Amino acid sequence: MSKIxxxxxxxxxxxxxxxEYLAFETVxxxxxxxxxxxxxxxxxxxxxxxxxxxxxxxxxxxxxxQAPEVVKALGISCIVAKSFARxxxxxxxxxxxxLIEQPDLYDEVNEGDEAEVIPGKEIxxxxxxxxxANLPDNLTEILEAGGxxxxxxxxxxxx
Numbered sequence: 546m547s548k549i550x551x552x553x554x555x556x557x558x559x560x561x562x563x564x565e566y567l568a569f570e571t572v573x574x575x576x577x578x579x580x581x582x583x584x585x586x587x588x589x590x591x592x593x594x595x596x597x598x599x600x601x602x603x604x605x606x607x608x609x610x611q612a613p614e615v616v617k618a619l620g621i622s623c624i625v626a627k628s629f630a631r632x633x634x635x636x637x638x639x640x641x642x643x644l645i646e647q648p649d650l651y652d653e654v655n656e657g658d659e660a661e662v663i664p665g666k667e668i669x670x671x672x673x674x675x676x677x678a679n680l681p682d683n684l685t686e687i688l689e690a691g692g693x694x695x696x697x698x699x700x701x702x703x704x
Contacts, residue, residue: 557606593620604633
Protein backbone atom coordinates (compact mmCIF):
# COMPACT_ATOMS: atom_id res chain seq x y z
CA MET A 546 0.00 0.00 0.00
CA SER A 547 1.14 3.51 -0.80
CA LYS A 548 0.34 6.67 1.14
CA ILE A 549 -1.13 9.39 -1.06
CA UNK A 550 0.33 12.90 -1.10
CA UNK A 551 -2.12 15.17 -2.92
CA UNK A 552 -1.00 18.15 -5.00
CA UNK A 553 -2.98 20.57 -7.15
CA UNK A 554 -3.07 21.43 -10.86
CA UNK A 555 -0.13 22.91 -12.76
CA UNK A 556 2.66 21.71 -10.49
CA UNK A 557 5.60 22.99 -12.51
CA UNK A 558 9.23 21.95 -12.45
CA UNK A 559 10.14 25.07 -10.43
CA UNK A 560 7.84 23.80 -7.67
CA UNK A 561 9.15 20.24 -7.96
CA UNK A 562 12.75 21.48 -7.73
CA UNK A 563 13.50 25.21 -7.62
CA UNK A 564 16.25 26.53 -9.88
CA GLU A 565 18.59 27.56 -7.07
CA TYR A 566 19.05 23.91 -6.03
CA LEU A 567 20.19 22.78 -9.47
CA ALA A 568 23.70 23.92 -8.49
CA PHE A 569 24.06 20.96 -6.12
CA GLU A 570 26.17 18.17 -7.57
CA THR A 571 23.91 15.24 -6.70
CA VAL A 572 20.22 14.49 -6.61
CA UNK A 573 20.70 13.34 -3.01
CA UNK A 574 21.72 16.90 -2.09
CA UNK A 575 18.66 18.27 -3.92
CA UNK A 576 16.11 15.95 -2.25
CA UNK A 577 15.36 18.06 0.86
CA UNK A 578 14.27 20.98 -1.34
CA UNK A 579 11.77 19.10 -3.50
CA UNK A 580 8.39 20.87 -3.51
CA UNK A 581 9.79 23.50 -1.08
CA UNK A 582 8.05 26.54 -2.66
CA UNK A 583 4.70 24.82 -2.17
CA UNK A 584 5.24 22.75 0.98
CA UNK A 585 8.68 23.16 2.59
CA UNK A 586 8.22 20.11 4.84
CA UNK A 587 6.92 17.69 2.20
CA UNK A 588 10.23 16.15 1.08
CA UNK A 589 11.03 15.19 4.66
CA UNK A 590 7.64 13.53 5.17
CA UNK A 591 7.63 11.34 2.06
CA UNK A 592 8.51 7.71 2.69
CA UNK A 593 9.71 5.15 0.12
CA UNK A 594 6.72 3.66 -1.67
CA UNK A 595 4.47 6.71 -1.22
CA UNK A 596 2.70 8.15 -4.24
CA UNK A 597 1.66 11.56 -5.50
CA UNK A 598 -1.85 12.22 -6.80
CA UNK A 599 -2.25 15.48 -8.70
CA UNK A 600 -4.59 17.37 -10.99
CA UNK A 601 -3.94 18.52 -14.53
CA UNK A 602 -0.64 19.41 -16.19
CA UNK A 603 1.76 17.95 -13.62
CA UNK A 604 5.39 18.73 -14.52
CA UNK A 605 4.76 21.76 -16.73
CA UNK A 606 7.53 24.32 -17.12
CA UNK A 607 11.14 23.71 -18.03
CA UNK A 608 12.45 20.42 -19.32
CA UNK A 609 14.93 19.92 -16.47
CA UNK A 610 15.59 16.26 -15.92
CA GLN A 611 16.35 16.82 -12.25
CA ALA A 612 12.62 17.26 -11.52
CA PRO A 613 11.64 13.61 -12.10
CA GLU A 614 15.03 12.46 -10.78
CA VAL A 615 14.44 14.13 -7.41
CA VAL A 616 10.89 12.73 -7.17
CA LYS A 617 12.23 9.24 -7.81
CA ALA A 618 15.06 9.81 -5.30
CA LEU A 619 12.46 10.66 -2.66
CA GLY A 620 11.14 7.12 -3.07
CA ILE A 621 7.86 8.00 -4.76
CA SER A 622 6.53 4.80 -6.35
CA CYS A 623 4.40 6.59 -8.93
CA ILE A 624 2.61 9.81 -9.75
CA VAL A 625 -1.05 9.63 -10.72
CA ALA A 626 -2.44 12.76 -12.34
CA LYS A 627 -5.27 13.84 -14.57
CA SER A 628 -2.62 14.84 -17.11
CA PHE A 629 1.13 15.40 -17.41
CA ALA A 630 3.24 17.87 -19.34
CA ARG A 631 4.66 15.84 -22.21
CA UNK A 632 8.34 16.63 -21.61
CA UNK A 633 8.03 15.76 -17.92
CA UNK A 634 6.24 12.53 -18.84
CA UNK A 635 9.07 11.40 -21.09
CA UNK A 636 11.80 12.53 -18.70
CA UNK A 637 10.12 10.62 -15.89
CA UNK A 638 9.79 7.41 -17.90
CA UNK A 639 13.42 7.76 -19.07
CA UNK A 640 14.43 7.95 -15.40
CA UNK A 641 12.34 4.94 -14.41
CA UNK A 642 9.54 6.83 -12.62
CA UNK A 643 6.05 5.42 -13.24
CA LEU A 644 3.43 7.98 -14.27
CA ILE A 645 -0.24 7.10 -14.60
CA GLU A 646 -2.96 9.26 -16.10
CA GLN A 647 -6.30 8.67 -14.41
CA PRO A 648 -9.10 11.26 -14.70
CA ASP A 649 -11.17 10.46 -11.59
CA LEU A 650 -8.81 9.58 -8.75
CA TYR A 651 -7.76 13.14 -7.89
CA ASP A 652 -11.33 14.30 -7.23
CA GLU A 653 -12.23 11.31 -5.05
CA VAL A 654 -9.26 10.75 -2.71
CA ASN A 655 -7.72 12.61 0.20
CA GLU A 656 -4.15 13.09 1.24
CA GLY A 657 -3.18 10.28 3.59
CA ASP A 658 -5.44 7.69 1.95
CA GLU A 659 -3.76 4.37 1.18
CA ALA A 660 -3.68 3.08 -2.38
CA GLU A 661 -2.72 -0.12 -4.14
CA VAL A 662 -1.47 0.22 -7.71
CA ILE A 663 -1.69 -2.71 -10.08
CA PRO A 664 0.20 -1.41 -13.15
CA GLY A 665 -1.70 -1.69 -16.39
CA LYS A 666 -4.90 -2.62 -14.59
CA GLU A 667 -6.17 -0.48 -11.72
CA ILE A 668 -5.63 1.59 -8.60
CA UNK A 669 -7.59 0.63 -5.50
CA UNK A 670 -8.35 3.30 -2.88
CA UNK A 671 -10.91 3.03 -0.09
CA UNK A 672 -12.37 -0.09 -1.70
CA UNK A 673 -13.01 1.64 -5.02
CA UNK A 674 -11.31 0.43 -8.21
CA UNK A 675 -10.03 3.01 -10.71
CA UNK A 676 -9.11 1.57 -14.12
CA UNK A 677 -5.80 2.57 -15.67
CA ALA A 678 -4.39 2.04 -19.13
CA ASN A 679 -1.54 -0.28 -19.89
CA LEU A 680 1.62 1.46 -21.04
CA PRO A 681 3.11 0.51 -24.42
CA ASP A 682 5.65 -2.32 -24.27
CA ASN A 683 8.61 -0.05 -25.02
CA LEU A 684 7.81 2.22 -22.05
CA THR A 685 7.17 -0.77 -19.78
CA GLU A 686 10.60 -2.14 -20.76
CA ILE A 687 12.23 1.18 -19.77
CA LEU A 688 10.39 1.32 -16.43
CA GLU A 689 11.17 -2.30 -15.57
CA ALA A 690 14.87 -1.74 -16.28
CA GLY A 691 14.94 1.36 -14.04
CA GLY A 692 15.33 3.91 -16.83
CA UNK A 693 16.26 4.37 -20.48
CA UNK A 694 20.03 3.98 -20.12
CA UNK A 695 19.65 0.76 -18.14
CA UNK A 696 17.08 -0.56 -20.64
CA UNK A 697 19.38 0.10 -23.59
CA UNK A 698 22.36 -1.46 -21.81
CA UNK A 699 20.25 -4.55 -21.13
CA UNK A 700 18.87 -4.66 -24.68
CA UNK A 701 22.39 -4.41 -26.12
CA UNK A 702 23.80 -7.12 -23.85
CA UNK A 703 25.98 -4.76 -21.83
CA UNK A 704 24.44 -5.70 -18.48
